[in-house]
Amino acid sequence: MFSLDENSLHVRRLDLWIDSPAQRSRCFVSHGHADHARAHATVITSPANAKICALRFSKQSPPRFETHAFNDPWELDGHRLTLFSAGHVLGSSQLMIEGELGTFVYTGDFKLEASLTAEPPEVKRCDVLLMECTYGRPHYVFPPRAEVAAEMVTFARETLGAGEVPVFLAYALGKAQEALAILGNDGIAVTVHGSIDAFARVYDEAGVALPTYERYRTTFDGTSALIWPPFRALPKPSNGRRMRTAVLTGWSLDRSAHVRYGAERGFPLSDHADYPALFRYVELAQPRKVLLNHGRRDFVYRLRAAGIDAEYLEPNAQLSLF
Numbered sequence: 001m002f003s004l005d006e007n008s009l010h011v012r013r014l015d016l017w018i019d020s021p022a023q024r025s026r027c028f029v030s031h032g033h034a035d036h037a038r039a040h041a042t043v044i045t046s047p048a049n050a051k052i053c054a055l056r057f058s059k060q061s062p063p064r065f066e067t068h069a070f071n072d073p074w075e076l077d078g079h080r081l082t083l084f085s086a087g088h089v090l091g092s093s094q095l096m097i098e099g100e101l102g103t104f105v106y107t108g109d110f111k112l113e114a115s116l117t118a119e120p121p122e123v124k125r126c127d128v129l130l131m132e133c134t135y136g137r138p139h140y141v142f143p144p145r146a147e148v149a150a151e152m153v154t155f156a157r158e159t160l161g162a163g164e165v166p167v168f169l170a171y172a173l174g175k176a177q178e179a180l181a182i183l184g185n186d187g188i189a190v191t192v193h194g195s196i197d198a199f200a201r202v203y204d205e206a207g208v209a210l211p212t213y214e215r216y217r218t219t220f221d222g223t224s225a226l227i228w229p230p231f232r233a234l235p236k237p238s239n240g241r242r243m244r245t246a247v248l249t250g251w252s253l254d255r256s257a258h259v260r261y262g263a264e265r266g267f268p269l270s271d272h273a274d275y276p277a278l279f280r281y282v283e284l285a286q287p288r289k290v291l292l293n294h295g296r297r298d299f300v301y302r303l304r305a306a307g308i309d310a311e312y313l314e315p316n317a318q319l320s321l322f
């Protein structure tokens with residue numbers, strides 16, 4: 001029996017919680033973003049995400065980590081469980097559960113496009129697919145990643161050339177390291193916020209080659225691009241240079257989204273699947289049933305219109321899948 005108990009995904013038969021926002025005795029944590037990662041008594045996750053979570057939970061009592069490498073299945077109460085890459089951020093993982101009633105996949109946050117800093121994503125065939133649908137409306141079609149990267153580089157070069165400071169607002173985990181790779185690989189000097197540096201060290205330990213960068217110090221003179229978490233006060237360069245801010249988010253496709261972040265402009269660099277990629281995932285996985293959580297509720301009608309059996313997961317829903 002699979003259910004949504006207390007607003008948390010729960011596989012009752014295995015007493016396994018999935019990305020629960022409340023602390024649990026045993027929970028699968030798909031990736032290290034703050035809305036998914038909690039210090040449960042036992043955290044089941046990938047080795048790279050365990051390191052990210054350990055860093056995030058460093059001020060709390062540390063959980064016990066049960067780590068599983070991608071595509072290295074293990075047995076649990078007569079079921080076979082497998083983690084595989086979601087391509088969202090470093091260590092982000094999907095969960096597959098195979099049992100006598102069929103195969104179930106939980107995607108967590110995912111994207112299908114390859115990136116510079118996350119493991120390549122994978123799709124597996126399944127009977128029941130539980131997927132996120134953050135960008136589940138038809139106008140969310142991201143431009144090719146290389147095109148967005150080229151625009152970011154142009155913005156950085158032009159801003160630095162004008163004697164100003166390009167500031168990229170990016171989540172400290174994932175987006176910031178991707179921005180660092182894009183800018184640094186093009187020879188642009190980059191300075192990052194301390195929290196971004198801390199996660200970048202985990203990337204480095206995991207073997208992701210990032211370009212060299214500076215960690216922000218108060219002596220920052222504004223002659224490099226700055227990568228900074230959104231909604232944090234911006235520093236002032238020591239020589240008083242003007243800053244030009246750009247937020248990195250898929251929501252930039254909405255015309256005034258950058259305003260919500262207090263930025264002058266936005267670039268649609270996303271770590272999620274866009275609308276066509278959500279459909280592509282379903283095509284590749286060929287499930288007989290799609291369940292949705294974490295995103296646009298009306299995506300369920302768009303799937304049904306395409307002839308796909310889909311349901312939005314309601315609180316306390318009980319589904320006899322396992």
Ligand SMILES: [Zn+2]
Binds near residue numbers: 109
């Ligand atoms: Zn995420």
